Amino acid sequence: MRAVTRRDPTRLFAHEMAGGLRAGEFSSRELVDAHLALAHATDRGLHAWRFLDDERARAVADAADARIAEARRAGPDAIAALPPLAGIPIALKDLVVTRGQTSTAGSRILDGFVGTFDAHIAERIGAAGGVVLGKTNMDEFAMGSSTEHCAWGPAANPWDLARVPGGSSGGSAAAVAAYHAAVSIGTDTGGSIRQPAALCGIAGMKPTYGRVSRYGIIAFASSLDQIGPLGRDVRDVAALLQTVAGRDDRDSTSSPIPVPDYLADLPADDDAAAGFLRGLRLGLPREYFVPGMEPGVEARVREAVRALESAGAEIVDVSLPHTDYGLATYYIIAPAEASANLARYDGIRYGHSVREGDVLANYLATRGTGFGDEVKRRVMLGTYALSAGYYDAYYVKAQKVRTLIKGDFDAAFERVDAIVAPTSPTVAFPLGARLDDPVAMYLSDACTLPVNVAGLPGLSVPCGLSEGLPVGLQVIGRAWDEGHVLRIGRAFEAITADADWRRLEPAGLPALADPATPAPRLPAMTMPAPARPA
Amino acid sequence: MATLSRADVEHVALLARLGLSEDQLTRLEGQLNHILDQYLVLSELDTASIPPTAQTIELENILREDTAGPSLSPDEALLGAPERQGDYFVVPVVVEGAD
Numbered sequence: 001m002r003a004v005t006r007r008d009p010t011r012l013f014a015h016e017m018a019g020g021l022r023a024g025e026f027s028s029r030e031l032v033d034a035h036l037a038l039a040h041a042t043d044r045g046l047h048a049w050r051f052l053d054d055e056r057a058r059a060v061a062d063a064a065d066a067r068i069a070e071a072r073r074a075g076p077d078a079i080a081a082l083p084p085l086a087g088i089p090i091a092l093k094d095l096v097v098t099r100g101q102t103s104t105a106g107s108r109i110l111d112g113f114v115g116t117f118d119a120h121i122a123e124r125i126g127a128a129g130g131v132v133l134g135k136t137n138m139d140e141f142a143m144g145s146s147t148e149h150c151a152w153g154p155a156a157n158p159w160d161l162a163r164v165p166g167g168s169s170g171g172s173a174a175a176v177a178a179y180h181a182a183v184s185i186g187t188d189t190g191g192s193i194r195q196p197a198a199l200c201g202i203a204g205m206k207p208t209y210g211r212v213s214r215y216g217i218i219a220f221a222s223s224l225d226q227i228g229p230l231g232r233d234v235r236d237v238a239a240l241l242q243t244v245a246g247r248d249d250r251d252s253t254s255s256p257i258p259v260p261d262y263l264a265d266l267p268a269d270d271d272a273a274a275g276f277l278r279g280l281r282l283g284l285p286r287e288y289f290v291p292g293m294e295p296g297v298e299a300r301v302r303e304a305v306r307a308l309e310s311a312g313a314e315i316v317d318v319s320l321p322h323t324d325y326g327l328a329t330y331y332i333i334a335p336a337e338a339s340a341n342l343a344r345y346d347g348i349r350y351g352h353s354v355r356e357g358d359v360l361a362n363y364l365a366t367r368g369t370g371f372g373d374e375v376k377r378r379v380m381l382g383t384y385a386l387s388a389g390y391y392d393a394y395y396v397k398a399q400k401v402r403t404l405i406k407g408d409f410d411a412a413f414e415r416v417d418a419i420v421a422p423t424s425p426t427v428a429f430p431l432g433a434r435l436d437d438p439v440a441m442y443l444s445d446a447c448t449l450p451v452n453v454a455g456l457p458g459l460s461v462p463c464g465l466s467e468g469l470p471v472g473l474q475v476i477g478r479a480w481d482e483g484h485v486l487r488i489g490r491a492f493e494a495i496t497a498d499a500d501w502r503r504l505e506p507a508g509l510p511a512l513a514d515p516a517t518p519a520p521r522l523p524a525m526t527m528p529a530p531a532r533p534a
Numbered sequence: 535m536a537t538l539s540r541a542d543v544e545h546v547a548l549l550a551r552l553g554l555s556e557d558q559l560t561r562l563e564g565q566l567n568h569i570l571d572q573y574l575v576l577s578e579l580d581t582a583s584i585p586p587t588a589q590t591i592e593l594e595n596i597l598r599e600d601t602a603g604p605s606l607s608p609d610e611a612l613l614g615a616p617e618r619q620g621d622y623f624v625v626p627v628v629v630e631g632a633d
Contacts, residue, residue, distance in 0.1 A: 112614070116606055116613055209589070210593070223589040252593070253591055255591060322579075325575060325576060325579065328573045328576050331569065331573075332573060347616060349611075349615060349623055350615065350616075351616075353616035353617075355626065358626060359626040359628050360551075362626055364548075365553050367551050367552050367553065368552055368553030368554060369553070371552070376552055376562070377562065377566065379550050380550060380566060381569060383546050384538070384566075397576050397577075398576065399586030399587055399588060400581035400584040400586050400587075401576055401581060401584075404581070406587060406590065438565055438569060454590065455591065479590070
């Protein structure tokens with residue numbers, strides 16, 4: 001168990017903040033004010049945030065305080081009935097639509113778009129008393145693995161401000177790693193929660209496809225997108241998942257399978273948590289130790305696996321033979337679905353609009369100037385893959401390989417309870433390093449995208465550092481087995497609770513506190529053409 | 535599987551309604567062909583008897599009752615309209631000869 005310091009509430013875990021709120025040690029307003037102050041003071045060099053909405057956050061915090069005070073007056077049962085995230089500061093990725101606030105999905109084409117309704121998950125967070133501080137920076141339309149493809153500039157990694165935080169939920173990961181928010185929401189289509197969580201040294205989970213409603217989430221690839229939580233502690237990740245998961249009639253792909261009580265099975269006591277590993281069969285897929293994996297990353301992951309084994313888990317060598325086909329499969333299906341989802345951005349009803357010619361000229365100019373380079377690449381790929389003469393060779397073929405990839409996991413899960421693997425083949429890379437080679441960028445997701453292709457739940461938890469930069473361990477479960485996956489993550493936290501690397505804060509934090517530190521930028525040679533003014 | 539010619543790239547760009555400069559078209563031609571090369575591995579797999587997976591959740595025909603309910607007001611719907619006239623979006627002419 002950690003010794004908790006109450007001097008700086010931003011350094012608490014969400015569940016510790018919740019304890020403090022219930023005990024009356026501080027108010028949600030004080031908590032939120034502290035986080036907003038830190039975010040305003042230290043985001044310039046990080047660019048984790050698209051905006052902070054202080055006024056709305058304070059109003060929600062005040063309402064949470066009233067609710068908590070009422071519960072404290074009513075007694076222990078009422079306090080116990082408070083939702084876990086009541087009064088807790090939360091960040092939302094900039095593709096979560098909320099009423100009266102902007103959402104741009106990191107794109108110039110949605111410049112100035114103001115939401116007229118709340119996404120399902122925003123409604124749930126609101127009902128639970130969670131306090132949204134603002135929205136975070138992201139790769140445009142969630143297409144990217146570095147949070148560099150953003151219309152308004154890249155984000156940086158709190159561990160090294162010259163490096164990427166990962167993507168596409170890099171802002172959500174960086175904000176939590178830099179203590180601006182206790183927990184955050186990201187989305188994961190090919191790894192976009194797990195990979196930035198790994199690169200920023202925090203936990204992040206992609207639930208089973210269909211676990212969380214996508215209503216009000218700006219869409220990238222509809223058969224792959226999932227919303228999920230990021231946090232500095234597995235219990236916090238579980239609390240946010242609990243808050244947003246469940247059937248929503250407005251998303252026909254949202255599952256009616258009941259949501260279990262994830263937190264009930266995540267003990268506070270480390271010994272109790274670690275006990276879950278005894279006799280558990282964990283598969284280690286040989287294909288995930290990909291060529292190009294950094295030796296330091298491989299070393300940390302293998303050490304983590306040995307730790308799990310020492311704690312009583314049985315490590316089983318498994319093969320997921322179609323793993324290497326995952327990249328091609330994903331990079332056909334996702335762009336194809338994206339090309340359909342992004343067809344709506346035409347400058348007619350909202351957003352960036354160029355009207356200088358006839359309707360066709362306007363579409364070409366609006367979309368040509370509104371979309372960034374990576375989005376254009378993927379829309380082109382997807383349009384081609386779906387076009388007459390190529391649909392069977394590409395899209396249908398990819399869907400068939402998808403069946404094979406899912407089959408690999410189904411076969412493995414007959415022999416093991418869960419799979420452990422690296423999350424990312426490398427630690428955070430320098431800003432600009434992969435912008436000239438899209439395929440090098442796509443390889444960042446080699447270990448994560450098969451999980452999206454198969455629709456399974458995956459969690460990344462920090463497992464140490466390599467050359468001072470965070471490494472993530474991935475836990476993959478059967479469909480709807482979020483509970484098991486979270487228990488394994490919690491157990492891993494428990495057995496590494498005394499690790500030296502857990503005591504370290506991100507090395508970039510002192511520089512972030514220095515007002516002279518400039519905003520992150522891409523090196524001059526790879527600087528994309530500035531977006532033309534609307 | 536074919537590689538993309540410059541004409542193919544221009545055709546796809548038009549289908550996707552993306553206005554691209556000559557420079558961008560040239561860069562894209564190279565990048566897209568490089569990415570298409572990655573797809574060649576899939577032809578190693580015999581998938582003749584494999585059914586496609588469109589989505590993993592295995593839900594079908596999720597419907598709701600066809601009843602009207604509250605929706606966006608005209609002002610909400612038109613909030614972001616680049617050009618508005620009353621309760622209408624103003625759009626470019628799409629029917630030739632109309633005025």
